[in-house]
Amino acid sequence: MTRRLLAVAGLVLAAGFGAAxxxxxxxxxxxxxxxxxxxxxxxxxxxxxxAYAAVKIYAPGASTVEFQSGNADASGRFxxxxxxxxxxxxxxxxxxxxxxxxxxxxxxDFFAAGLVLRGWKRARAVQSAMEARGFDGSFPGLRPxxxxxxxxxxxxAFLAPFVAVRMFRP
Amino acid sequence: MSxxxxxxxxxxxxxxxxFAYEKRRPVLRGVSLDIRAGERFGILGPSGAGKSTLLLxxxxxxxxxxxxxxxxxxxxxxxxAEVRRKVGLVFENPDDQLFTPTVEEDVAFGPLNLGLDxxxxxxxxxxxxxxxGLAGFEGRNPHHLxxxxxxxxxxxxxxxxxxxxxxxxxxxxNLNPALVESLTRIITGxxxxxxxxxxxILPALAVCDRIAVLLEGKIARTxxxxxxAADRDFLRAAGxxxxxxxxxxxxxxxxxxxx
Numbered sequence: 372m373t374r375r376l377l378a379v380a381g382l383v384l385a386a387g388f389g390a391a392x393x394x395x396x397x398x399x400x401x402x403x404x405x406x407x408x409x410x411x412x413x414x415x416x417x418x419x420x421x422a423y424a425a426v427k428i429y430a431p432g433a434s435t436v437e438f439q440s441g442n443a444d445a446s447g448r449f450x451x452x453x454x455x456x457x458x459x460x461x462x463x464x465x466x467x468x469x470x471x472x473x474x475x476x477x478x479x480d481f482f483a484a485g486l487v488l489r490g491w492k493r494a495r496a497v498q499s500a501m502e503a504r505g506f507d508g509s510f511p512g513l514r515p516x517x518x519x520x521x522x523x524x525x526x527x528a529f530l531a532p533f534v535a536v537r538m539f540r541p
Numbered sequence: 542m543s544x545x546x547x548x549x550x551x552x553x554x555x556x557x558x559x560f561a562y563e564k565r566r567p568v569l570r571g572v573s574l575d576i577r578a579g580e581r582f583g584i585l586g587p588s589g590a591g592k593s594t595l596l597l598x599x600x601x602x603x604x605x606x607x608x609x610x611x612x613x614x615x616x617x618x619x620x621x622a623e624v625r626r627k628v629g630l631v632f633e634n635p636d637d638q639l640f641t642p643t644v645e646e647d648v649a650f651g652p653l654n655l656g657l658d659x660x661x662x663x664x665x666x667x668x669x670x671x672x673x674g675l676a677g678f679e680g681r682n683p684h685h686l687x688x689x690x691x692x693x694x695x696x697x698x699x700x701x702x703x704x705x706x707x708x709x710x711x712x713x714x715n716l717n718p719a720l721v722e723s724l725t726r727i728i729t730g731x732x733x734x735x736x737x738x739x740x741x742i743l744p745a746l747a748v749c750d751r752i753a754v755l756l757e758g759k760i761a762r763t764x765x766x767x768x769x770a771a772d773r774d775f776l777r778a779a780g781x782x783x784x785x786x787x788x789x790x791x792x793x794x795x796x797x798x799x800x
Contacts, residue, residue: 496637499602503630504702505622505654513649513659 398424398469400461405450407485409475413447413463420447425464431457453477550579550734551612551627551705553599560594560605568594569605570758576751578612578705581728581735583749585742585769587780591758592738593633596708599736600628611706626655629704629733633711635691636684644670644686644694645679651702662701669701670694673727689720696727709737713744742781746770754779 398421401412413421423442426449430438443449443463453459459475498506553576561567568591576582586592597603599611601621609616611627629651632638641647645666652662670676673693678686683694692712699707712728713721721741725748728735739745745752746766753763756779762769769776776782790797 493637496632496634497640499597500630500632500638501640501650503600503602503625503628503632504651504698505625506650507622507654511650511653513646513653513663 398463398465398471400463400471400473402461402473402475404475404477404481406481406488408450408452409459409477411443411449411461411463411473413443413449413465413471415469420445421463421465421469422447424449425466427462427464429460429462431455431459453481456482549705550732552576552578552580552610553582553706553734553736554608554610555595555598556608556610558595558598558605558607558609560591560598560603562594568758569598571607572755572758572760574753574760574763576734576736578734579732580751581731581749582737583745583752583766584736584738584755585740585745585752585779585781586738586755588740590755592755593710595755596630596710596736596738599706599708600625600630602630626702627705629699629702629707631696631699631707631709631712633714635688635695638695638698639683639691642682643679644675644681644683644697647683647694648698648701651698655702665701666697669697672700673697674723688715689717689723692716692720692724693727700731704733706734706736707731709735709739711739711741712737713739713741740781742770742776742783754781 397416399414399416401414403410403412411426413424413426415421421443422445424447426441426443427437428439428451429436430453438453438459439451441449449463453475456477456479459477461473461475462470463473464470553574555572555574558569558572559567560569572591572595574582574584584592584595594603598605598609598616601609601616601618601624604616604618611624614620614623614627616624639647641650645663648666648669649659649662652665653659657665666679667676670678673696675690675693675697678690678694683691686694696712709728712724716724721744725744728737728748735748737745737748746769749766751763752766752769754761754769754775761779762772762775773782773784777785787797
């Protein structure tokens with residue numbers, strides 16, 4: 372009986388020491404917005420990465436069903452791609468007694484940045500492909516240009532009254 | 542489908558090519574290759590090995606340290622126009638290559654840039670579309686075609702320039718077996734020098750005369766398809782072991798050799 376009591380006491384003490392060792396340094400979560408993704412990095416204060424920390428992501432307004440869940444990588448990193456604006460919530464847990472919650476504000480500008488980035492990447496790819504086919508800035512076409520002198524005259528006649536009003540209004 | 546003909550073939554020489562997108566993280570770390578004129582040469586390797594980066598050096602879209610030569614022309618700032626006449630680059634994603642409202646205009650873009658008059662360019666477009674099995678597609682919008690058709694349209698756009706070297710970036714990706722087979726026939730029918738980079742070893746083994754395996758920016762091995770395929774330990778280490786998949790199929794009792 373005494374031996375069993377000692378064993379249990381030993382286990383409790385060991386668990387207490389483990390928790391104390393883990394709680395000796397707090398858990399920090401760094402949030403970086405890399406549109407279209409959000410990248411989290413979990414580290415103990417002192418910068419030691421929290422490898423394979425459990426991460427749960429909740430969409431704005433959702434408190435129980437997570438949008439995404441999984442584990443950070445060996446460097447403590449985890450990424451997700453939000454699909455709408457609002458306050459997103461990330462819960463990082465090292466499963467050793469440390470848990471950290473972060474609110475991440477995603478605005479319209481975040482998605483605009485992603486759109487611009489994707490557009491720029493695509494434009495670069497298309498430009499490379501055009502240059503590979505000898506593109507030098509001019510667009511030779513199979514059909515002759517449709518713009519004839521009388522088209523230019525018609526456009527000038529159409530615009531003239533507006534220019535006149537702009538220049539000579541009282 | 543008739544055999545594709547280009548005017549002539551040129552060899553490709555690459556010496557000690559080093560390239561990095563970011564300082565201190567080189568993607569290519571001293572690549573040297575000698576590809577003979579008319580040869581079909583495969584460059585295999587896992588994702589991130591530097592295959593596509595290497596390909597972009599062939600027509601000067603990227604410039605690293607070292608030397609790249611197409612035939613007897615060194616790739617450099619002063620020779621880009623000439624080099625791009627010699628090297629046709631077929632991109633992995635045809636949507637990066639096709640940008641005009643009709644297939645005809647897209648395929649004609651290269652020949653017109655070469656200085657061909659409109660009528661000659663039209664003739665060349667018709668001939669090359671016929672050769673890749675897209676006769677009658679002249680007026681179609683490239684972005685309304687299936688992926689296989691878009692890949693062939695992108696190939697036609699390159700072949701219309703009659704290049705001496707045709708470089709393919711992942712030509713077999715996302716294609717069903719019939720389309721892969723059809724593309725291997727087209728590639729084998731080219732009499733230009735072919736350089737293709739791929740993660741898919743089986744079609745590359747079928748098409749290429751020689752294969753180099755690129756690992757972490759370095760050529761790890763060069764050999765004939767038989768030599769490369771025979772070294773299973775090496776293929777496994779390079780992430781290119783195709784037999785394990787066949788074995789998994791056989792393990793389910795399916796006879797893959799059945800006629």
